[in-house]
Amino acid sequence: MALLQVPSNHDVSPEMSNLLPLATAEQQPYVSELLSFTLDRLHKEPELLRVDAERIRRQMQEVAVGNYRAFIAAADALLEIREEVSAVDRHLESLIAQIPKLTSGCSEFVDSAEQILEKRRMNQTLLANHSTLLDLLETPQLMDTCVRNGNYDEALDLEAFVAKLTTMHPKIPVIQALAAEVRQTTQSLLSQLLQKLRSNIQLPECLRIIGYLRRIGVFSEYEMRLQFLRCREAWLTGILDELDQRNPYEYLKGMVNCHRVRLFDVVNQYRAIFADDTSGSEENYDGGLLFDWAMHQITLHLKTLKVMLPKISEGGSLSNILDQCMYCAMGLGWVGLDFRGLLPPLFEEAVLNLFSKNMSSAVENFQLVLDSHRWVPLPAVGFPASGFSEESLDDVTPPSNLMEHPPLAVFINGVSAAMNELRPCAPVSLKHVLAQELVKGLQAVSDSLLRYNTTRMLRSNESALFFKLCQAFIEVAFPHCVTCFNRCYPGGAALVSDAKNLFEGIGRLLATSRSRELPKPTRNSETKNATENGDEPGVENGVLHSTERTSSASLEEKEEDLKSDPSSQKVETNEDVGRKPAAVLVVSPSYHGICSNIDAISKICHTYNIPLIVDEAHGAHFGFHHQLPSSALAQGADIVVQSTHKVLCSLTQSSMLHYSGNLIDRDRICRCLQILQSSSPSYLLLASLDAARAQLSDNPGTVFNRAIELAFEAKSLINNIPGISLLNFTDFPSFPDIDPLRFTVGVWNLDLSGYEADDFLCRDFGIISELVGTQSFTLAFNLGTTREQILRLVSGLRCLSTTFLHSHDRENSMIDVRDFAPFTKFDMLLSPREAFFARKRKVSFEDCVGEICGELVCPYPPGIPALIPGEVITETALKYLSYVKSNGASISGAADHLLSTIVICDS
Numbered sequence: 001m002a003l004l005q006v007p008s009n010h011d012v013s014p015e016m017s018n019l020l021p022l023a024t025a026e027q028q029p030y031v032s033e034l035l036s037f038t039l040d041r042l043h044k045e046p047e048l049l050r051v052d053a054e055r056i057r058r059q060m061q062e063v064a065v066g067n068y069r070a071f072i073a074a075a076d077a078l079l080e081i082r083e084e085v086s087a088v089d090r091h092l093e094s095l096i097a098q099i100p101k102l103t104s105g106c107s108e109f110v111d112s113a114e115q116i117l118e119k120r121r122m123n124q125t126l127l128a129n130h131s132t133l134l135d136l137l138e139t140p141q142l143m144d145t146c147v148r149n150g151n152y153d154e155a156l157d158l159e160a161f162v163a164k165l166t167t168m169h170p171k172i173p174v175i176q177a178l179a180a181e182v183r184q185t186t187q188s189l190l191s192q193l194l195q196k197l198r199s200n201i202q203l204p205e206c207l208r209i210i211g212y213l214r215r216i217g218v219f220s221e222y223e224m225r226l227q228f229l230r231c232r233e234a235w236l237t238g239i240l241d242e243l244d245q246r247n248p249y250e251y252l253k254g255m256v257n258c259h260r261v262r263l264f265d266v267v268n269q270y271r272a273i274f275a276d277d278t279s280g281s282e283e284n285y286d287g288g289l290l291f292d293w294a295m296h297q298i299t300l301h302l303k304t305l306k307v308m309l310p311k312i313s314e315g316g317s318l319s320n321i322l323d324q325c326m327y328c329a330m331g332l333g334w335v336g337l338d339f340r341g342l343l344p345p346l347f348e349e350a351v352l353n354l355f356s357k358n359m360s361s362a363v364e365n366f367q368l369v370l371d372s373h374r375w376v377p378l379p380a381v382g383f384p385a386s387g388f389s390e391e392s393l394d395d396v397t398p399p400s401n402l403m404e405h406p407p408l409a410v411f412i413n414g415v416s417a418a419m420n421e422l423r424p425c426a427p428v429s430l431k432h433v434l435a436q437e438l439v440k441g442l443q444a445v446s447d448s449l450l451r452y453n454t455t456r457m458l459r460s461n462e463s464a465l466f467f468k469l470c471q472a473f474i475e476v477a478f479p480h481c482v483t484c485f486n487r488c489y490p491g492g493a494a495l496v497s498d499a500k501n502l503f504e505g506i507g508r509l510l511a512t513s514r515s516r517e518l519p520k521p522t523r524n525s526e527t528k529n530a531t532e533n534g535d536e537p538g539v540e541n542g543v544l545h546s547t548e549r550t551s552s553a554s555l556e557e558k559e560e561d562l563k564s565d566p567s568s569q570k571v572e573t574n575e576d577v578g579r580k581p582a583a584v585l586v587v588s589p590s591y592h593g594i595c596s597n598i599d600a601i602s603k604i605c606h607t608y609n610i611p612l613i614v615d616e617a618h619g620a621h622f623g624f625h626h627q628l629p630s631s632a633l634a635q636g637a638d639i640v641v642q643s644t645h646k647v648l649c650s651l652t653q654s655s656m657l658h659y660s661g662n663l664i665d666r667d668r669i670c671r672c673l674q675i676l677q678s679s680s681p682s683y684l685l686l687a688s689l690d691a692a693r694a695q696l697s698d699n700p701g702t703v704f705n706r707a708i709e710l711a712f713e714a715k716s717l718i719n720n721i722p723g724i725s726l727l728n729f730t731d732f733p734s735f736p737d738i739d740p741l742r743f744t745v746g747v748w749n750l751d752l753s754g755y756e757a758d759d760f761l762c763r764d765f766g767i768i769s770e771l772v773g774t775q776s777f778t779l780a781f782n783l784g785t786t787r788e789q790i791l792r793l794v795s796g797l798r799c800l801s802t803t804f805l806h807s808h809d810r811e812n813s814m815i816d817v818r819d820f821a822p823f824t825k826f827d828m829l830l831s832p833r834e835a836f837f838a839r840k841r842k843v844s845f846e847d848c849v850g851e852i853c854g855e856l857v858c859p860y861p862p863g864i865p866a867l868i869p870g871e872v873i874t875e876t877a878l879k880y881l882s883y884v885k886s887n888g889a890s891i892s893g894a895a896d897h898l899l900s901t902i903v904i905c906d907s
């Protein structure tokens with residue numbers, strides 16, 4: 001096959017190439033060749049080209065047929081290539097579509113990279129200044145620590161530093177936050193400084209604090225002064241608040257003292273710190289602030305005096321307070337605050353008030369005693385000359401003969417008390433007013449006597465005594481009052497004595513009664529009772545000064561002894577032989593519940609002005625039920641002691657002492673109690689007493705219903721048990737009452753001793769007796785007693801009865817226990833006190849008969865001494881002791897509990 005020969009580029013001259021602009025580079029050689037052809041050649045050229053084309057086509061067909069596989073593969077490859085190219089084309093298009101996004105992403109990346117770079121730079125700077133920054137940030141804590149440790153200078157330096165930073169960098173948030181924190185700390189510094197100003201600090205400290213406050217700069221100069229005074233006032237108020245307002249005297253003393261020292265200090269401090277200058281500068285002039293403040297303090301001081309002075313009930317205290325106030329006012333005079341001139345009206349008012357109050361209570365007491373007075377003749381104690389001479393004006397001892405007239409004696413006591421209170425603080429300015437007050441009191445007494453005379457129906461002997469009292473009022477009491485007043489106000493007697501005409505009414509009354517004869521005094525004027533002699537009931541190591549043995553040791557149950565109540569006769573018998581007892585002591589009820597006639601005894605005692613003391617140890621429940629006996633107090637006893645723990649529900653050892661009437665000197669009782677009592681009261685016991693009281697007061701009258709019902713039920717059941725006897729009310733006709741809650745069970749018909757029966761019941765039935773005796777035992781019923789216990793008791797007694805009723809073969813049935821008690825025959829050779837202090841020795845039990853006992857020998861049960869110190873030891877007592885001991889009683893009080901020896905006094 002002939003291929004068209006195409007000339008190469010090398011063969012075509014450059015000029016020719018330029019002539020063939022339409023030909024491609026590959027066509028250029030052929031076109032150049034064409035140009036070199038002749039015309040003929042050119043005419044033939046198409047034919048030649050056609051032949052060549054034909055040839056080539058044939059050759060192509062041949063090649064294609066010969067290599068058809070390759071052609072097909074090439075065609076497939078071409079197809080594939082075409083598809084891939086179009087796919088690439090499509091991807092290319094979507095790629096082109098993403099390119100703007102890529103561009104913007106890139107620019108974002110660049111931006112953030114720049115920011116990060118910036119931050120990094122800043123962090124690097126931060127790292128480089130890290131420690132400085134840390135120091136800065138710690139400034140508030142540092143300042144806080146300084147404030148807490150009291151390094152105020154350093155704290156304020158830090159504050160100034162931060163303030164400077166804030167002005168330098170007003171826009172830096174850290175600095176602003178720092179400043180806010182520092183401001184808070186400054187605030188706490190401020191309150192700490194003010195708090196210090198409210199405490200007890202001296203001038204240098206005040207100066208320092210004010211210096212700091214000035215540096216902080218929150219207060220203007222005026223505000224600063226105001227703050228200073230406010231804080232110092234708070235300090236003063238705090239001191240006053242701590243004083244005990246319940247004690248007006250102590251409070252006022254404290255207040256005056258506080259003002260004298262502290263107010264003076266504050267004024268001086270103020271002046272030293274805020275030196276008021278004379279430069280006339282507005283800044284330094286306080287506009288009279290200090291003066292106003294000080295005046296305010298003085299006004300408060302005076303107001304408190306006005307409120308508290310009337311609460312003081314002792315003239316001596318008033319006078320003391322006045323002295324102190326004067327001293328205080330004088331001291332404050334150094335700083336221009338002398339307020340002495342303002343004090344007199346306050347004290348005058350207080351004195352007048354005190355005197356009027358005392359006079360009123362004197363009159364009131366007189367009235368009370370007069371109303372309850374029994375008109376019986378009392379021992380006369382002399383009658384001094386009436387009227388008031390010059391000499392008598394000096395003697396202010398209360399006239400002893402007024403003791404014949406208790407209402408007057410009480411009144412004069414009151415007047416003396418009023419005068420005693422007045423004397424230390426009697427202001428001259430009140431001389432006339434107080435004289436009028438005294439006259440007013442006397443007038444009230446006089447009126448009350450007149451009223452008494454018209455409203456009371458007195459028998460003739462009572463009237464005589466009444467008139468005698470009226471006479472004593474005018475002739476003794478009135479002059480005595482004048483004398484007392486004269487002692488308070490020398491020369492003041494006339495002011496009161498002029499008022500004598502006020503008693504004209506009584507004078508007339510006396511004139512009309514002149515004809516009546518006054519009864520003679522019952523005793524000669526030397527007679528004095530123990531109270532008047534001032535004898536204290538002394539106690540030494542528990543040994544009373546008493547020489548008389550009470551009848552308590554004879555309380556064993558020989559019926560005759562239980563049946564008589566000798567107390568009332570005894571009082572009168574003693575009186576008849578000229579021995580006036582200081583007091584009468586009665587034990588009622590007895591351990592067995594038998595009650596004395598306290599009503600009758602108290603009447604007799606009071607006729608002789610003798611106080612009646614009742615040992616009501618076993619009767620604390622009396623009066624709380626209509627079937628219980630009435631209480632000793634209700635029957636007129638003056639002092640009553642009750643063992644609340646015995647019958648009521650308070651704790652063991654707690655008891656109560658009651659008193660009533662006016663024969664009893666309360667202060668004296670308190671003094672005596674102080675000798676006996678611990679100075680550390682048991683609040684447990686006190687609370688239990690209060691609980692016992694509350695238990696009764698919740699339903700008085702019915703609280704004992706159940707116990708009494710059970711007691712009667714038990715009694716009816718026990719009464720039917722053979723061999724068992726119950727002590728009955730009817731057995732004691734001379735005693736007015738018996739406690740229904742006490743049972744004394746006699747076992748003599750069983751030929752048993754009380755000890756044996758008690759032992760039997762305790763061991764086999766768990767029944768505990770209150771008191772065990774030779775022939776009986778006593779049981780106590782109480783608020784806690786139950787029916788189950790009653791039934792157990794009845795079974796126990798039945799069992800006792802069936803076991804012992806007919807067994808008469810017992811060993812000791814030979815002993816007649818009735819021989820032992822009561823020990824009516826005993827001699828006291830020494831008083832218990834003498835015996836206590838006497839020289840002593842031990843002798844054997846058998847050899848001590850006839851010796852003087854040196855110790856207390858008390859078998860328990862029953863807990864009643866068989867021998868007391870000073871008593872001559874008898875055979876009967878020893879026999880009794882041996883008997884009770886062999887029956888299981890333990891011996892208390894004796895040095896040798898086994899009783900092989902007894903302590904006796906060397907005679």
Ligand SMILES: Cc1ncc(COP(=O)(O)O)c(C=O)c1O
Nearest residue numbers: 587591615617618642643653655
């Ligand atoms: C009649 C009598 N008084 C007083 C007391 C003593 O009472 P207190 O235990 O409360 O001291 C007793 C004790 O049994 C007593 O029987």
